[in-house]
Amino acid sequence: MPSPRLHVLSWNQPLVHAVTAWLARGWTGEEGPLDLSDTLLIAPTRQAGRRLREALAGHAAARNQAVFPPRVIMPEALATLDAPAVGIASQAESLLAWTEVLRAVDLEAFRDVFPLDPPARTFSWAVRLAREFQRLQTTLAENGLRMADVAERGGEDFPEAERWRQLGELEAVCDAALAERGLSDSQAVKIAFAANPAPLAGVRRVVVAGSPDPLPIAVRVLVSHGSRGMPIDVLVSGPIDAPAGGAPLFDLWGRPDAVAWAGRALVLADFEQRVRLCADPAAQADIIVSCASEYRSPGGRLGVGVADAEVLPSLENGLARAGVPAFNPEGRSMRAEALHTLLSALAELVKEPSFAAVSALLRCPDMLRWLGGSSSGLLALLDELHAEHLPPTLAAARRHAGDDPAWSDLASALGAIAELRDSLIDGGFPANVSGVLAEIFRKRRFNLALAEDARAVEVAQAWGDVLTELETALSRFPGLAAADVWELALRALGDGQRFDEKPEGAVELQGWLELLWDDAPHLIVAGLNDGRVPDAVVGDAFLPEALRERLGLKTNGGRFARDAYLLQALAACRTGERGRLDLLVGKTSAGGDPLRPSRLLFLCADADLPERVAFLFKPAEAARPNHAWRRAWKLAPRADEKIKRLSVTAFRDYLKCPFRFYLKHALHMQAVDPHKAELDAMDFGNLCHGALEAMGRADSPVRDCTDAAVLRGFLLGELDRAARAHYGDRPVLPIMVQLESARQRLSKAAEVQAQLRAEGWVIDRTEWKFELALGGLPVRGKIDRIDRNELTGEVRVLDYKTSDKPVNPADAHVRAPRRNEDVEALPTCARFMAGDGEMIWFDLQLPLYLEAMAAEFGHAVTCGYFNLPKAAGETGVSLWSGYDAALQEAAMTCAQGVAESVTERRFWPPAELPADYDEFGGLFPQGAALSVDWAREGEA
Amino acid sequence: MKPLGHKMILASAGSGKTYALTSRFVQLLAYGAPPERIVALTFTRKAAGEFFDEILNKLAKAARDPQEAARIAAEIGEPALGPADFLRMLRAMVSSMHRLSLGTLDGFFARVVRAFPLELGLGGDFEILQEHGARLERQRVLRQLFARTGGELDEAQREFVEAFKRATFGSEEKRLAARLDQFIDLHQEVYLNAPDGDAWGNPARIWPQKSAWLEAAADARGAGAVLRAWAEGAGLAEKQLGRWQEFLAALDAWAPGAMLPRELVYVLEKAVGAWADLLKGDAVLEFDRKKQTVSADGCAALVALTRKVFGGELVRRLEMTQGIHTVLRGYETVYHDLVRRAGKLTFADVQRLLMPEAGHGFAGERAPRLASGGAAEDGRLLVDWRLDAKFDHWLLDEFQDTSHGQWSVLRNLIDEAVQDPEGRRSLFYVGDVKQAIYAWRGGDPRLFREIYDHYNAVAAGTIGEGRLDQSWRSGPAIVAAVNRVFGDAAVLSRLLPAPAAERWNREWRDHASARPQLNGQVAWLHGADDEERAALTLRLLQEIDPLERGLTVAVLVQSNDAATGLADYLRREGGLPAVAASDLKVCTDNPLTTAVLALLQAAAHPGDRFAWEHVRMAPLGDAVEQAGLGRDGALTEAILKQVHADGFARTIDAWLRKLEPVLAADDAFSRERARQLTEAAQLFDGTGSRDVAEFVRFAETHVVRDAETAAVIRVMTIHKSKGLGFDVVVLPDLEGNSLSTRRREGLGVQRTASRQVEWVLDLPPKLFHENDPVLAAHVEAAEADAAYEKLCLFYVAMTRAKRALYLITKPVAPKSVSANFPRMLAETLGADPASGKLRVGRWAGECVFSEGDADWFDGVAVVDERVEAATSRGSGLEMLPAAIPVVRFSARTPSGTKAGVVTGAALFGATRTSAASFGTAVHAALAAVEWGAVTTDVLTTWQAAGLGPLVIAEARACLGASELAEVWVMPAASGEVWRERAFEIVLDGEWITGVFDRVVFTRNARGRISGATVYDFKTDRIEPDEVGQIGQRYAGQLAIYRRAAACLLGLTEGRVRCALVVTALKRIVTVAWSGAD
């Protein structure tokens, strides 16, 4: 058999040029186009082929000619080239076969594989394991092996022979499962085919170019083509001045010799200028970005290699920020595509029609577009509904949305979603999915001329292919649960890659293995760290290094030699005038883990090693400086919002902080909590109030009841009615617990109420609305309850409090100045002398109540709280003892003052509050006054 | 290799633990151990990294410098070694770098588990859940737990609610979600260590020989009345009577588990105080210094009531504890199914998988043992085969922080090493039991001795003991003070619980400074309150001006809040560059990033007026307007679209770029924050989530450990300062809980000697546990441990200082009895006639104690060139001369000259399948045809190629169609054809890659090509009425084909005819050439 002819091309020029020249040798252009169409060219990567074709086109163009390019394929493709395509199990099919087997077999027979029973032999368990076994099969197939072969090849001291024998058996069972359906395992077919490949139609010669580690199986294929007399040329770039007689640097197939390269010193002129230690991925990105922007048009002039994927995100963002177009030939995972997100949301909805699923789905742009109308309006309503009713499910949400005409838009949107779900549930896969998507995108027209649309189309087609493959697979392996099918489909789509068009003059961000084919004179390689270059496998559940060696699979040794060669080749064609190579070595990963320099960088004479080590292990300069805190800007809120009325609670807000008062009552700054999972304090209070109010109404049957049990029954009845109306029959668990809490509090309240009534207290008013005029502003409020004692005629006003701890009215309204507090800063109206000391108002609720009642009930009225706290024992009425006219007067002065300040728009300066007790804290880093620019209306 | 004994090293602060480790490592190498057989484990990855770097640097130094070589050689007891030997070791290290087992315990465990997923009951490989991931999972689990999709509550849920009520009895809970979160934080670890309910609130376990209180839960009916009767009849003074009445009233209101009102406490304390007499039926109780004799039936009644209260409380606590367990079990069950089984594990999970006794959900009792040699019998996991490594030598750092769980995993492997008959393997562990401040994380300093005793009990002298008491960090002044404070056994015994003091004193050795020439100062000052202490701190720093002198300085406090507060104070009041070295919330601590987050929130939740106004009052408002997104809904649509298409990082980056002009030119800080926000977004994008609310929450909790930069004053917690050293250390926050109070953690957990959880109990209030022997013993022990840890904390604090140490505390009231740290200082430092006057440089102030050189820092040169903040300068890489020519074309594929419109229906509808694949198939079919009609061999090729019937039918039709005849018929005798012929060509500097579907050309008499037709097959569904347009739709593409064909055939363009073959309609559309020859 004619062995392949190995041609070592000088690595003093870029490989791609050398290969082009070699392919076009003897062609002048006179004789017509450069016709290589009868050549089968093996190149290591997609990108390599692309580069070669470009170079050939350029070469021909220089002679006003064009090219019939060679057929370029990757080594792994060799083993399936022109192979018959029928009867081979698709990815999905073999996955399902494995899954079926793993769930069916009796594990007792495979105890060396499964020493323990798995947690649960569910589909998702099986599918995860199936994927692992598939990966395993693929790896073994690289050297034409199947699981069954491992046991023998493992050698006699092989400690896991039995385990592998059993794996082999499992594999056989899986093959059988496929065979039943007239299918055969793709790897098996590949291996068989490789042993006796089809003759290469229309190929007169094979050229293997710059492929330092073709898969062993690919080499086998070549061997058998060779043995049939197919001429094979192997092109590799290397030192042409290699000392004769010295150990050969490559084998016949152009593979770097492990021993030779592991021992060969790396020649890298002025090493310490070329190699840079960088603190972290961001720092590496920085260097590349600023270098790229220093070149005016980096495209083609600057090549970038990224050996550590962690550098990519910062790099891409950095380049974008610097306005340098970039191109990542590796493509992007479809997982990041909008369609994938939409589909996942649909899948969730199918799995569980929970409210969470709905709101996720509703925030998919395509959904909003489909639903039409005002998307912001719709989402606002959705949040409103959530905050109001905390519906657990779509159904519940629809019920509530139905109650309120203001929500009609939302109601119809939810209806539409419900319909989508129905059609996703009944109707066979994938017809139902296609149907739903076709509906969602009904109105869309994708204009292929627009990058954005073209991208969408590409993804959609990928999805189409996924469905097609899955459809066939499912016809052969029926009976999967909908959720499982979805999981498979989404995973399949997500594993797919998308390739952008390369933008004009873009910098290519290439993986390590691409670089050999890059001819950019200036090359920067980031991430030259151990474990990245070369990547090392240390330990494995199935194929540890020791076994890989025995099986002739890729080993760490092999990788090291390959990368040693690659690095040297990259350097060689860029030495001196020819260009330059810069290597960036990360000191820590993005997560802050320490990294080590690539072992390749220590390929030097022993004499130089200590310096090398000293250099590469010197501490890198600190990542990024720790700048002193600084304010980017001051906030400039609209100052012109009017305030037309005050609520009783507003006074508390103003006394707490006039500026926050403005934000809250003039700008109505109210946050939405998308994570709200249970009732907040106010919801809870309202529930209890509702029941208590009903108890006190004029028409209440128990208004004069003194029997705690009956009152209790009444209150709980009211509570449940309200709760059901508001939160449905099946609220989420936390609400159940909260209702339980409300019940306990009301039960205790019933006892207290019975007691009060027995003492002669009659509920005179409940939820009594009033309006006062203060400082030219209407002040509105609602009094929970006014009691009149039928025996003494005494009147008192009570406010229900459902806070966890009982509240003492006096403590809730006035306080003494704090230790070294600057009282001058407080609004003067809030300060007053009580007996010997000064006191400060911080709430005016009860005094305002009394004021409002004065007209009708006179001034001889006491006030207090009806506490319904956590600890049942402390439930009861707590009156404001010693409340007198003086206090009332002081309070009203304060109220007047506040009202006037509001009309005079005195909202400055703000109070400085501890951030954690300040709902506005987020606006005021390092101080409220400093954070805001309030120079309006001559204030401050 | 030569045998090398096992060693335990008890180190002290700054005594060079790492140095000892590296020396050991080098020694092992010198003895011939292959590097990859040495396992060296630390706690932080940072430490591991530094450790590795130091080994290499050490070897490198020795390899080039004979003196250094000699020194190290001597040090490791191999004087013969020279540079050449160290070079050999260096080479060995470097070339086996990738195989070294030198990292964190967590990392090592994860590596083992990865190699044995099925053996450990995992379903395949797993991913490690990082902090954020874990938080998300918890939310997901809770949502699942709370969901009410089914009809009624399912069994589990009902049980859960019931349990929750029991667990929170008395303080009945209004909020479940929030409380549960707490619950899990507090108790999950305990639960996972004792999942078995039997240990929870089980009286039989807590009181093996019964509890007096529970036994005698006597019936106290009527007792109240009896007691009242006695009290009212006994003619007591009003005050005493009042006590009794309040007591009885409170007793009615009180329920077990609830807070204990003082009225009850008062009387009950008296009661248990005179318990014996009460039982005898004749007791004298003293209320408010007035004696009163209680009658026999009074005694009986009081006894009954006391028993009722105690019994009731204990029973309730037992119930609550069981409740807590059930709640946790409910949560854990869901979590286990949803998260762990899906292959998402925390490091804690990973470790538990390997713990032999973990009764955990995976491996259960069958958890296999790790082993590195011999056969895989009895479920031993052969670590060495699957990890490609044989582990002969073990180096363990910071051993005092090792938890019992971690040890239980390593034990088997290390046993093999320690018991290796030929002594070819070894164990070396080092740590400082005086710095054991991680008990709350499971750190178990007692292991240190236990292991030593264990192995030496088997064979005396198995493990040697070494000590490192020389500080390479601190100067003499510091060391002297440390010795005085922590070396005073008498004082410690007086102030600490006995067990704690004994533990400490047993291991204490006086320290010595290895840097006697290093002068410095130690002083203890008084500051009445936080304000004053902060002021003193500032004053000291201003006087010393450490940064100007290039000194490092740290202010150590006890909490993150204190750190942030103090840092602000120093910046505000003193303008000092103080940084709270606590984790920085970079996304929310400044106006820029908070506004951007508000923008996202406002877009995704348009009802959020807060976010909206925030955006409006920030410069973002204008940016939104300028982007034309002011109108209703525009922003929502734009941002959601952008986020779903490109992720958060790119979206945010785009907006940040809009804001760039707003920032002051020199505002490096905000730009840094902007960038950190983008980085956070990149991290989040990694999860693939597009949920804005989720992202905002992530950003709000996202923290960055601040970069260690010189030229700042670092304010941090003592915990964080562990392992660091500073020239100047100020300790203004030594107040707080006295040395003997126990950390308030909800549950009392009693462990056996082998650290198994014996029982768990939600401890009752003081009164109760004090008066129950079992509980009292438990609490006492717990308090002793807490006290010990507290002492460690202060030890760590004081030993951070290299040259100067300033302690600032409240004055200690002479007759105060509270045994806190200030008091300890008083009894040790304060003992001598305090100078009273303190001088620090030019500043003179009050102090209690001062020692050393008041002008110590004068000697230190003021460094003029400051460590400048290197803001992004150029790449620093030299450019390349433009001389070197580069060929690059803009690339393009003619068929890729995208044209046309696809409808959603066509794209997604049921017919979609045809679209893409069908087209290519038809192309393939037609390419198989050279000339003429369908021949049998064409058919066979088609079938062989696996083309579907539809496709074949279409191809047949095309071949049959009269309209298309010219395509297939050989024009003349000399006719030739290209089929699916690829070409590469450069036209107008554009590189074009194309494929001719079919080109037919003829030659003239002279054999030169005379004319050609390019046929391009269009297989997409085209309606007859569209035929008009498709001509120009593809005009561009065909123009290119024409030029390419002309070039390739050596024709003028005029002689190339281009035709579209519309297969759907069987029509040919000729596209005329619009040019002149």
Ligand code: SF4
């Ligand atoms: S007191 Fe008796 S009668 Fe009156 S309402 Fe209550 S239960 Fe009915």
